[in-house]
Amino acid sequence: MPQGELFVPPQPDALRDWFRHKPKHLTRKVTTAREAIGQLVRDGDYLAVGGFGTNRIPTALLHEILRQGRTGLGMSGHTATHDFQIMAAGPCIDRVDVAYVVGLEARGLSPAARRLFEGGLLKVTEWTNAALAWRYRAAAMGVPFLPSRIMFGTDTWEYSAARAIQCPFTGMKLAALPALSPDVALIHVHEADVYGNCRIQGISVSDPDLARASRRVIISAERLVPHDEFRRDPTRTVIPHFCVDAVVEVPYGSYPGNMPYEYFSDEEHLQAWLEAERTPESLRAFLDKYILGVEDFPQYLHLCGGLPRLQKLRRLELMLDTEGRGESTERL
Amino acid sequence: MPQGELFVPPQPDALRDWFRHKPKHLTRKVTTAREAIGQLVRDGDYLAVGGFGTNRIPTALLHEILRQGRTGLGMSGHTATHDFQIMAAGPCIDRVDVAYVVGLEARGLSPAARRLFEGGLLKVTEWTNAALAWRYRAAAMGVPFLPSRIMFGTDTWEYSAARAIQCPFTGMKLAALPALSPDVALIHVHEADVYGNCRIQGISVSDPDLARASRRVIISAERLVPHDEFRRDPTRTVIPHFCVDAVVEVPYGSYPGNMPYEYFSDEEHLQAWLEAERTPESLRAFLDKYILGVEDFPQYLHLCGGLPRLQKLRRLELMLDTEGRGESTERL
Amino acid sequence: MIPRGGGRALNAYDSYNSMELMICLAARYLEDGATVVVGTGAPCAAAMLAQKLYAPGLVIMFEAGGIGPLLPTMPISVGDSRTFWKGISASSMPEIMELCQRGMVDYTFLGGAQVDMYGNINSTQIGGRQAPPKVRFPGSGGANDLASLCWRTMMIAPQDKRRFVPRLDFMTSPGYLTGPGAREAAGLPPGTGPYKVITQLAVFGFDDATKRMRTENLHPGVSAPEVQDNSGFELLWAPELPVSVPPTGDELAVLRREVDPYRYIIGRN
């Protein structure tokens, strides 16, 4: 039987009570990153981050957690790359459900994240991306588990906290994945209204399920739009307001990550992070300069090149060349 | 233990083989209702219909089944109202998974459908709307069942084919719902391209899951749009082409049902149906006039008042008054 | 029309029919900021009325996927385009059912052909449990789901001995099943169950100790024996039986002018 620790056991009835008492009416939830993190993220909480590692991530909210010095957080590693890197930099975390962490895809491995693992500073349970996606889905559906056909026969299975069950109809062996309801979800979206209704353009990754699964949900949005805009086209509402606890408007809020249709990732800055991580000292200096020593996210953007840099990343995203022509594969 | 018959038992491995061999490349699938039904619906097949009874239903496809005289069909009664009425009129069906059938919501009960039930002409298993929705979802996910918390303690449970299971994490009792993969799904959408990519405006009901769960999928679409339109905004693709076997362009294809943003339901025609059903003879005369005696769906629309009638229903849908002013609650 | 009050000259708002009375009473139970899944007909009218008068923040949902519409008129179907007219979200059946299953929905309203003393409901068939039935009804639809998963189930239903029965021909949707603890033992989520039943004669709640239906208010001019005579099972009685507060002029005005101007529902009396 798998021997991994189940950091967040499924508790559908306790969650029902929680969700029953979330406010459902249209109340204004707009606040600052500082306030939102200050009030809704506590030491020891279990955290999950929307988007996909370096794409549509709530960077401003993550910086704020680091700046406020949260510790002892648990984290879901559903492809957590730059987001994981920020939490590992604290370190703010002491346990992690791993699907994909430490690496930044083709960019290399995070030395700081490796130090946490290789120094035995984290409790670790192994999963997969689908397992964590379906664990969110289970919580969003209000059931304690979902069956699946993954992980069998591997060490990933052995060090997970899944359970083998038998299908009552077919007799098939199935992998039961326990519902995962994070204490807090942090999700970056394209558009939100003041009540927390949200729209996403492009892939939604696991965020619709994550927003429904989590006890508390903090949204950062590229821009606030009028509430009526949601009522004009309700088909596009991806997260309804009653799932959401706080809304923070953060233009360029996914930087240095990619925000589809808005701006591409800043690969130079991501490389600078990785290089800064080589030693704890160089990382500390980097954090002091870019995160701990600044007041807010706009200051960070300024340090990284400000609007001229962001304009360049926007052209890159839209594949415009330096003259503004489309379909360019130039590197700007 | 529930004693209902499981008309379509879950067979994930057989389905995997089926789905493996569905064509995935972009091939032209546009055809006529006659061809699509002729080639893809066979006597004895198990059928599921998209939309919601009198809303966004593939009326033209259902008429064609009736016209071609299919028999022995099974049917999923996931709120099947006018769609069920058409299939019951044949009768084309001999077994049904019931969540909601026979009634037309506030409009009353279908005498013809009642005759089938009360005359013992149907095999019946009882379910609920959520049960059938999640049964589609299970098949769409590729698992043989999903757990849920519904139906316990009732006769609905007793006459279903669900099974009680115990959660391996919490010990909770759960209702396992067997995956339902219909032989054929018929779904009406707003826009499709020639390959079968589809968009829906407004509520999707269970159609995204249904399209993924079914072995064969026939789409009727209000209108064909260029393939590039899908590539321009891929976030809006609700059903991808590789789920779809045939595409039929049918303007006003949900008539006399409501098509959101397009036209409202024709309540007079729906009432005429119900009245025609009073005796088998009057029903036969009605069917002869409107369905069996016509060549195709445009002829049916013509008999029902043609474009002037549809124009009126369009104004009703958009809440325009006779002068074209908005927000009208007039009955046109 | 039931005349309201005493010797004054009657004006339009001094009288109301039982459908209007039931809708107005039901509307008062829906507090601001609550969530409710409704069907068409009287429940939808009650939710619309509540939203317009008492509970502007009431989130109205429909099982086919509509969330938070600004209902311009009464829907004809729980899946028609009115159910998401200028809505918060045009979602899906699984979205609504999963909202219910994870505990986010406070109220639902159900109807049915028969109800028993535990608030169990039959909307499936009359006649034995084995097919073919004497009369076939639509079946559960979403009713069993909503009765299983929403926190509080309400009914608006006319009451007589054919409808309030000692034993259902078919139990479609769960009330308190066989009494205290039975829902939980059967596997249903704890803390859920029938809340109020509103008929043309009275308002009923459910006794904590026995989970049996208990008369709580008599409508104006209705006597206790009349209520019992119109029930096929023995009713319990609250220690006090205050008379239901009749519809106010405001309620009737909004109900008649804005909620149901064509009297689709209130004309059915």
Added chain:
Amino acid sequence: MIPRGGGRALNAYDSYNSMELMICLAARYLEDGATVVVGTGAPCAAAMLAQKLYAPGLVIMFEAGGIGPLLPTMPISVGDSRTFWKGISASSMPEIMELCQRGMVDYTFLGGAQVDMYGNINSTQIGGRQAPPKVRFPGSGGANDLASLCWRTMMIAPQDKRRFVPRLDFMTSPGYLTGPGAREAAGLPPGTGPYKVITQLAVFGFDDATKRMRTENLHPGVSAPEVQDNSGFELLWAPELPVSVPPTGDELAVLRREVDPYRYIIGRN
């Protein structure tokens, strides 16, 4: 650069590096109308190359949700905006994983730090199975899911004794586990498993009877002992060992000009 062919004067397309060779060989396995879930890097380059040359109807998918993009450049992340650039659908992680689970995905490409003779893969850690590891890698990501659920798993990987190991430090993703029947016995979907492994030296398949890795093609200029010397486990050998057909001028032209003009991948050799 490995010189191709004999005494002719070398031009640009007469030589290629091993990354180019591996990508070109991999691309040839992807037939028109197939579906493939790829990551970034060499697999994505192979899929792009196949789509441009042999398989215009190849449906390329990325685990974060991108389906059928007209890939304008190589993605940096499997979730970046290139992965659904002018795509068929910008969907979600569950959408892709459920496509795989219900059998709709033909191919996937995986990488890893270690592979064993059954095609099992380690992308989790070096050192004992108990934390803390000597070197920590990212973990499964979607690899275990794809290896469990897609019909055929391919690998493009450099080969040496550190990577081709007799025993994995950690089995992240399933190949044939311990041999014939083991996947099915463990609970994985029947008919799935590793298909080809393409290294800088050879192309490997899997022996039907033993499910062990079997050399099927030697790359130009590579000897059998060289292949065995670069494996930490004993390789099986196909009865015939045809030399891999080297990249054609067309393949190299498209790869270098259109697929990877900045040599992100093919420059890594």
